[in-house]
Amino acid sequence: MTLFDVPFIYYLDIFGTIVFAITGVLAASEKRLDLFGIIVIGMVTAIGGGTIRDLVLGRTPVFWVVEPLYVWIIVSTTVVTFVVARFHPFPRRTLLVSDAVGLGVFTVIGAKVALNLGHPPVIAVMMGIMTGVFGGVVRDVLTGEIPMIFRKEIYATAAMAGAVVFVNLQWFMPSGMEAINAIITMIVVIGLRLAAIHWHLQLPVFLLSTPSERK
Amino acid sequence: MTLFDVPFIYYLDIFGTIVFAITGVLAASEKRLDLFGIIVIGMVTAIGGGTIRDLVLGRTPVFWVVEPLYVWIIVSTTVVTFVVARFHPFPRRTLLVSDAVGLGVFTVIGAKVALNLGHPPVIAVMMGIMTGVFGGVVRDVLTGEIPMIFRKEIYATAAMAGAVVFVNLQWFMPSGMEAINAIITMIVVIGLRLAAIHWHLQLPVFLLSTPSERK
Amino acid sequence: MTLFDVPFIYYLDIFGTIVFAITGVLAASEKRLDLFGIIVIGMVTAIGGGTIRDLVLGRTPVFWVVEPLYVWIIVSTTVVTFVVARFHPFPRRTLLVSDAVGLGVFTVIGAKVALNLGHPPVIAVMMGIMTGVFGGVVRDVLTGEIPMIFRKEIYATAAMAGAVVFVNLQWFMPSGMEAINAIITMIVVIGLRLAAIHWHLQLPVFLLSTPSERK
Known part of the structure; x- marks a missing residue:
């Protein structure tokens, strides 16, 4: 992991991986x-987006085949959480804040990987958003839920805003x-993300002009 | 996009992308x-198969990383639809016909990509079928539905027939x-596709000889 | 398929492909x-993991693009099953035993592919487990079920045990x-796998210390 010149991003990546594994487990x-299902869900949440x-x-x-440390970290985290x-x-409050930090780190890393290439x-x-949120999408699909990011407080939108900011900063x-x-x-x-949680902010919801004929 | 010698396929591809994005949004x-969920669903429907x-x-x-024009077209289309x-x-009638055109174009492009390689x-x-129908499959999975193509009027079957025809024509x-x-x-x-819609044609449905033991 | 020095693994791979296609069809x-949906489900179950x-x-x-024989075998198997x-x-009893044989073969092949690389x-x-069980995971997602391997008798755990044994044997x-x-x-x-079926063995289930707030 020499993606960034500074090691603190690397430590934050490890932190984000652990936090996403925990939130994945709790969401399920x-x-x-x-126990095996829990490990798979923790794994998918933490490394699915990347x-x-x-x-x-x-x-x-993919990155975790090249650097299997991620696999060990996630297995340990999910077993301890279990x-x-x-x-x-x-x-719950600590987890929400940690999850926001994880989202921020993964968004930066996703955008950085694409720019580097x-x-x-x-x-x-797009890669910033995907890295940040698609792990949760796959988790929700596997557990039979409509993905939370489509319905909840500004989540993917926070990742999108962050990715736009990062790409512009790197450019200028x-x-x-x-x-x-x-x-x-x-x-x-x-x-x-924290503002959205605190004030229950949401994006507008899609509505049709007529009752759907498809029911 | 120099996949085809003639530009009209290129225009049809753009047309198919727009139509699939719209139908994806409406299906959800x-x-x-x-709004963000809508964009993701439009995106997945239009570029998921390819x-x-x-x-x-x-x-x-993948193709839309090489040619990000697709991303811009889909984002614009879904926001306007929203x-x-x-x-x-x-x-509804116009959309069904447009969707059939999109299915035809994507089937041709998918088969052509595989033959070119x-x-x-x-x-x-198989690539013709996948390009034509898998966007809708992923859309249905993300929105919590059993994929429509497994249950509805001849849809994937139309793609399969088209792909077989195209591969034979290219050969001979x-x-x-x-x-x-x-x-x-x-x-x-x-x-x-239009005949299937008009006469409600369906493939035979799978039945077991005995009531399932798995209930 | 010169993956193994001995042809009997090759024959077992064909056998596992046929059995997984049949169990996929019956599970759906x-x-x-x-008919088309049945073919897709049989295909996904048999080649999804690999x-x-x-x-x-x-x-x-991927392997079935390089060796399309798999595609022909699965299409034939699902149509005959249909x-x-x-x-x-x-x-039912024969199928459960055959499915266990398929799981064993696919686990060996998955681990072997990764070691060879x-x-x-x-x-x-991980590749042994994925090859053995992810076909069934995708099948369950497409048919609207929470994947069976997360809830059922020791299944993925049998693949994991087998993969650990195989990797150690190859090493020593x-x-x-x-x-x-x-x-x-x-x-x-x-x-x-057969012991788990016979005695209804299960892994411990994940429980929270407090009733979830998320309901």
């Missing part, structure tokens, strides 16, 4: 999955400022 | 998705006739 | 799919013993 808690990003970019083998959650309720800004924005700022650009981006994502 | 209309085709063929980065659909009902006829037929006709082969194929797909 | 039997494995490893075009199942109930043991174990045994390693692995997978 009502489904009565067994996997789809790597596949469409042709960056294969045991601990039986005895201690998880602090020379892709245009619109693709970098002199090189070597990458760490600062990443921090500004994460502040945008985390700020939007 | 009962799900109360927000994306899966490119992935299994190892043709990466706004317009609040005020005007969409003409030197794959055998059976793979070209002298080169340079590609535009004519594409037109014949599209007539087959559109004709079959 | 309550969904009233049409396809995802090849994609994340960057081994493209017809025969109307008149004869399938022998030089990936570390943890990735080989002298080369040339591959056929024997494969046989030992299959005995482990089949034995675990």
